[in-house]
Amino acid sequence: MASLLENDHNFSVSIPSYEDKNSITYYIINVNVGSIVWSVSRRYKDFVELHEILVMDHCIAKEMLPQKKLIGNRDPEFIEKRKVNLEKYLLTITNYLEKTMPNVLLKFLDFDKYDITYILQNMAFKFYKEGDNYFTKSSEYTFNPLQLYAIRERLHKCCFPTEVSNQCDFSNILEFCSKLKIVTVRGGRSHIGNSNLIYNSLPFDMVVFKSVSEMYLYNIHLPNISDFGSLRQTLHSMIICNSNIKQFLDALLCDKVHKTIENMEDKWNKLIKIDFSWNDLKRIDDGISLASKLQSLILDGNQISCIENTDLLPDLTYLCIAANNIIVEECLHSKLKNIVYLNLSQNKITKLSPFSKLIKMKELNLGSNWISESSEIKYISHLQELEYLVLTGNPVSTIIDYRIKVFEYFKDRAKSLCLDNERASQKELDTAAILRALTVVKEGKAPFNIPGI
Structure with missing residues (x-):
């Protein structure tokens, strides 16, 4: 810079x-x-x-x-x-x-686009004039690595020229950053404007953020971040996307040279949401234990093939691993015993039996998988809490009267089920009831209490 x-x-x-x-x-x-x-x-x-x-x-x-x-x-x-x-x-x-x-x-x-001094002056002036508006509305602000690098360099310089006025004083930046609740940093691999600077070549730190509860990082080179651990006492939500994360420790210990999970001081005890979508994760490794209080985990667009180590997250109720390579196993309930919302769309799932014991599940999205037989519905039709089910994009959804067959399996609960974002019509419910009655008759059981039978 x-x-x-x-x-x-x-x-x-x-x-x-x-x-x-x-x-x-x-x-x-x-x-x-x-x-x-x-x-x-x-x-x-x-x-x-x-x-x-x-x-x-x-x-x-x-x-x-x-x-x-x-x-x-x-x-x-x-x-x-x-x-x-x-x-x-x-x-x-x-x-x-x-x-x-x-x-x-x-x-x-x-110079106002590329020089440390003038970038800082412009930021200080803006925060002096408009800072209160941000805190009145959302306490949210978006930075780029160039701005954060300028702040870092200013902090590391013992001798820096006196600011031209109180409106451009560096303390305006420090005060503004210390009050922010939601911070977004957008990086990139491209050059900055018409310069030879590259966003993701610039180091920056998080020490100026004292109150942030939500941190969004998009297209960032994580090893460039220092003092990331300073957020452990305040951060509730961590979203890091398109940043080449290969293991959970890449993010949870990005400012550590030796990335091990043995130190209890490295735990993120206030973190309840993680979104590491569109990275390079191949598995849910045991590094996730550093965020053992998680309630929500989103890992869309990675290369994960199975669900593992989620038993290290006893409070997990929301799990989204869409657009991966997931093939579920029968012991799924032991890993997701408290799951309420589960999105495994765009994976390689062929059967529903692994979901049969997820008794707390209310929403299940299995859109665009490889489920082909309508008989698989029987494994989830008894789940009393299940209210939303998505199967569109599977081969089974192309079967004639597919919706009727699904509602038939759910019996009396069909009227409370939202299938593929659409509630059952009365005609679908009536047709499913008739088919169910015919099935009972074929099995030699009387579907109704008819006098004389």
């Missing part, structure tokens, strides 16, 4: 090229600050506006800027000459204003 304050002798600007957009010429300015490089696209009009302010406020000579040309300003030879002269202009004013570097010039060169 750029820091002009630390690289004032290693700073340069140049205009190596230009481009034409909709018959308007834009000059490409390259800015180098230490090892950081970025480009800025500006038209001649932007230079004129900058120059007028510099002339008025900073005693720049009016004739320093190349003059405007009304005729022939689209001629390539003229544009090339103007490019050279604009570069000389920038070099002259940056040398002249080296010690002061007014904000209008820094903004013209996009």
Whole structure:
């Protein structure tokens, strides 16, 4: 990340090229600050506006800027000459204003997007002006790694220049972050704007967040995070998606060099929800025991093939492992004895017998699996708490009168069952009742108390 304050002798600007957009010429300015490089696209009009302010406020000579040309300003030879002269202009004013570097010039060169000092000033000013609005509405804010890296660097610097005003004081950032309840960090593997900086190459820490209860991390390189454990005393919900998690310790101990589950101090005793969707998990490993108070676990879009170690989560009632490679086993009830909501859609499940003892389950989503026989319904039809069932996308859902067959198995409970997000119609209930009565007759039992029989 750029820091002009630390690289004032290693700073340069140049205009190596230009481009034409909709018959308007834009000059490409390259800015180098230490090892950081970025480009800025500006038209001649932007230079004129900058120059007028510099002339008025900073005693720049009016004739320093190349003059405007009304005729022939689209001629390539003229544009090339103007490019050279604009570069000389920038070099002259940056040398002249080296010690002061007014904000209008820094903004013209996009320092507010890439330089630590000016990113912090903008954040501090924003939180000073708008901070109360965030806490009135939701106490929520979204950062990127560049902003958090700037905060980290500011904390680690013993000597930092005094802020220009109370409105831009770093304490505004610290106060704002310390009060936040919900924090989102969105990273990425791409370059930041037109610079050579990459979001996920920047380290940052969590020490400034004192009250956060929900943490959302999207597309983050977890080893870059330090002081993640400082959230253990406040965090209730941890959502980390698209971040290449391969084991639970990658997240739960991301700031530890040695990732072991032996230290009791590493437990997340207040954490009740984890969402590690769209990562690289191949199993539910025993690292999950560090969050033994979990009530909700979401692991969509990984590569998990079986349900294991969930017996380490006695309070787990909500489990979602959609779009994986799950094949369930018969002992499922010993691993999910308190489960209420279970979503295993888009997996490789072929039978329903493993679900027959999940007596507390109210919602079961098995959409888009490999269940093909309607007779499998008998294994779950006796579950008294089951109210929502999704089987659409399975081969069984293509059978003629599929819904009727399901309601037939549920008998008197059919009217309280929502199948594939739709309640049974009266016609479906009546048809299922008739079929059930015919089945009873075929089995040699009288379905009704008919006089004389």
